[in-house]
Amino acid sequence: MTEVEATDHLILEAAREVFLKKGFAGARMEDIAKTAGMNRALLHYYFRSKRELFQIVFDKHFTELQSGLQDILSSEVILTEKIQLIINFYLDKLEANPDLPAFIIQELTVNPERLFLLIKEKQRLPGRTRLVFEEQVREAVRKGRIREIDSRHLIINILSLVVFPYIGRPYAKMFLELDEPSYNAFLKIRRREISSFILKSIQP
């Protein structure tokens, strides 16, 4: 890695940290610079503007999440295993980046058009891979391996159970009266809880 690439990376890491915590409007270039251990001038020497920096960070994380999910959805494993894979994939990502969902959701709420641009760019519509999953669920229902359920609700249920405790962390912490380490421990245990919850709920 050359120095330029190293600095590039340093800045993007700092930008990720600040944007994830504060969102676009709340983030300050000054904070990003300080987090990266430098000054604003150098930031602009490497990246034209706040917007550009933000888009790089956002697109990277979003695409990673999205393509990871699609890979799993379209993979050739049995349904229960696939559900496990989705849960584990997301929870691994979230343990590493707890603020990620709040960041993505906030930007998509303020700026929903971005989604369509991003998806067109990547030339990969969710539909195709979702249909594979849809068919798989229908077949499992037909064969009586799981109860009658709409695959769209199933996938949203999975995402909900996995993602909400991270998006809603401050609320949940308060409600359960747990401090940071206890809440993290709670989330660790929860990994198994989610699996059994989901699998139980789709039993025939």
Next chain:
Amino acid sequence: MTEVEATDHLILEAAREVFLKKGFAGARMEDIAKTAGMNRALLHYYFRSKRELFQIVFDKHFTELQSGLQDILSSEVILTEKIQLIINFYLDKLEANPDLPAFIIQELTVNPERLFLLIKEKQRLPGRTRLVFEEQVREAVRKGRIREIDSRHLIINILSLVVFPYIGRPYAKMFLELDEPSYNAFLKIRRREISSFILKSIQP
């Protein structure tokens, strides 16, 4: 309602609309004024500052949600019915204010200290009411009416399934390839889906 009260209300409604869409940092006093059909000068004639306006809006919504949930949790109805009540209470609130959870979560993420102030102020800790629910779940488990489950996971599961489709609306819409009306229809159907999902998952 006097004129003053009417204008007060008008401004707070406008503030609610703009803050819910844009968050604190993203909201503009100019937007709030225009939404209320007036100008910035009058806004400041009624409310000292953006912060003050925001706090009123935030506190009102948060307290409403919180005390509503606590009333239900501590009420004297059987567990399955209580779960239904929670689901319906939240979904009703969310249908009326779809942006509410994103708004609350975003502010709590940026500004977690606020929670403690708010809760101290209201003199109503979540613990007490949560313990009622906790005991109720334990009893149901003991009597074999539901499977072994930690009440904390149960309540987080309920909140997840109910709230996530609203917080994650832009993402879910894209993923399911639904337009606004179709997604709203999906959410309507989902009300029943959530109940059966939860109840199924806690069967003995």
Next chain:
DNA sequence: TAATTATTTAACAATTTTGTTAAACAATAT
């Protein structure tokens, strides 16, 4: 070592946004 490249400093311009003010005007109440 000389030349090139990366980084800091410090000042500044431009923009955006919040908040204030005074004066004029409109509406309402006494």
Next chain:
DNA sequence: ATATTGTTTAACAAAATTGTTAAATAATTA
């Protein structure tokens, strides 16, 4: 009808923030 209160206009001050620039300095590379 007059006094009070509510509202608009328009200008402005203050602050915060982004982005630029030139010159000095440090680090790397040829």
